[in-house]
Amino acid sequence: xxxxxxxxxxxxxxxxxxxxxxxxxxxxxxxxxxxxxxxxxxxxxxxxxxxxxxxxxxxxxxxxxxxxxxxxxxxxxxxxxxxxxxxxxxxxxxxxxxxxxxx
Amino acid sequence: xxxxxxxxxxxxxxxxxxxxxxxxxxxxxxxxxxxxxxxxxxxxxxxxxxxxxxxxxxxxxxxxxxxxxxxxxxxxxxxxxxxxxxxxxxxxxxxxxxxxxxxxxxxxxxxxxxxxxxxxxxxxxxxxxxxxxxxxxxxxxxxxxxxxxxxxxxxxxxxxxxxxxxxxxxxxxxxxxxxxxxxxxxxxxxxxxxxxxxxxxxxxxxxxxxxxxxxxxxxxxxxxxxxxxxxxxxxxxxxxxxxxxxxxxxxxxxxxxxxxxxxxxxxxxxxxxxxxxxxxxxx
Numbered sequence: 001x002x003x004x005x006x007x008x009x010x011x012x013x014x015x016x017x018x019x020x021x022x023x024x025x026x027x028x029x030x031x032x033x034x035x036x037x038x039x040x041x042x043x044x045x046x047x048x049x050x051x052x053x054x055x056x057x058x059x060x061x062x063x064x065x066x067x068x069x070x071x072x073x074x075x076x077x078x079x080x081x082x083x084x085x086x087x088x089x090x091x092x093x094x095x096x097x098x099x100x101x102x103x
Numbered sequence: 104x105x106x107x108x109x110x111x112x113x114x115x116x117x118x119x120x121x122x123x124x125x126x127x128x129x130x131x132x133x134x135x136x137x138x139x140x141x142x143x144x145x146x147x148x149x150x151x152x153x154x155x156x157x158x159x160x161x162x163x164x165x166x167x168x169x170x171x172x173x174x175x176x177x178x179x180x181x182x183x184x185x186x187x188x189x190x191x192x193x194x195x196x197x198x199x200x201x202x203x204x205x206x207x208x209x210x211x212x213x214x215x216x217x218x219x220x221x222x223x224x225x226x227x228x229x230x231x232x233x234x235x236x237x238x239x240x241x242x243x244x245x246x247x248x249x250x251x252x253x254x255x256x257x258x259x260x261x262x263x264x265x266x267x268x269x270x271x272x273x274x275x276x277x278x279x280x281x282x283x284x285x286x287x288x289x290x291x292x293x294x295x296x297x298x299x300x301x302x303x304x305x306x307x308x309x310x311x312x313x314x315x316x317x318x319x320x321x322x323x324x325x326x327x328x329x330x331x332x333x334x335x336x337x338x339x340x341x342x343x344x345x346x347x348x349x350x351x352x353x354x355x356x357x358x359x360x361x362x363x364x365x366x367x368x369x370x371x372x373x374x375x376x377x378x379x380x381x382x383x384x385x386x
Contacts, residue, residue, distance in 0.1 A: 044354075047288065048291075048294075048353065050295045050353060051294075051353065053354075054354060093292055093293070097287050097291040097292075097299070100299055100302075100305070100306075101136075101286070101290050102143045102301075103139055
């Protein structure tokens with residue numbers, strides 16, 4: 001009883017946050033996974049994928065398959081963030097690499 | 104917290120990027136690049152003669168060099184070499200053989216690879232040429248990293264022993280673009296650790312990294328394929344690329360990707376004039 005009450009309080013407290021991130025539901029975590037996949041594809045095209053990106057993406061898919069949508073969503077968001085960083089790195093390097101060239 | 108740090112890193116990539124954006128694009132001049140590349144190392148390590156760079160780390164570590172001399176009394180690649188020779192000389196089921204696919208019957212030609220193929224507009228490494236030969240004769244491609252491919256490469260490379268590396272970048276827009284892409288790959292930082300090949304093999308060349316000597320980029324391709332004690336078997340140059348990509352927490356490219364073909368093209372071109380010295384052995 002106390003447990004359910006606490007859970008209810010927690011649910012009310014965290015509701016706005018969850019809504020913002022599009023709370024953990026199968027549909028929302030699937031959306032997060034799809035958007036991570038799109039970023040991953042771009043990073044791959046730039047020859048700059050990080051191992052950690054694929055590890056997080058794999059964990060997201062595994063959690064999704066197990067029905068842990070909260071974990072799936074958070075792992076997918078980590079994967080997307082890491083992919084974005086590698087995309088930024090690769091874009092910056094398109095100009096920066098010349099600074100390292102032996103002349 | 105981790106996310107904040109990552110975001111800051113991202114912002115710094117972008118900032119440095121925009122600072123450097125004023126630089127103009129440089130024209131492609133492989134010959135001048137190669138002179139500068141070789142000159143840089145010769146000046147930095149005046150005691151190491153040009154041809155000795157094919158021995159990679161052994162110029163920089165007495166203990167590794169001593170070990171090497173001992174190992175070479177019974178070269179660990181000998182088995183691969185013998186196997187490669189017999190595979191190379193075995194006829195395909197259709198009666199043809201590897202020799203039929205190459206100029207001079209495949210003997211003494213390794214110094215000319217990687218080679219630009221004007222028909223496909225792509226760079227062809229010797230390994231990829233071997234696979235093309237197999238496919239043309241109804242056989243499956245071999246894995247490009249180790250195993251029978253490394254054996255065949257060991258044999259073919261041995262028939263070029265001591266010949267000067269002679270990679271050609273013809274005056275063809277696609278060849279020049281491939282060369283330039285390889286150069287860009289070599290000098291671009293990548294992976295979560297934000298290192299380029301040059302970070303380790305130019306800037307830190309000759310230094311020690313966790314018990315390994317960082318081989319200078321000059322001469323780096325000349326002893327492949329090689330037997331590496333850490334692998335416990337033979338590996339090709341592509342296998343090395345994969346390992347070094349992973350070191351910086353980057354996902355490796357596909358063994359037959361344009362990225363690796365072009366990288367091998369650039370790196371081997373930098374070694375023009377150095378003697379072919381594969382197969383080799385490393386700790």
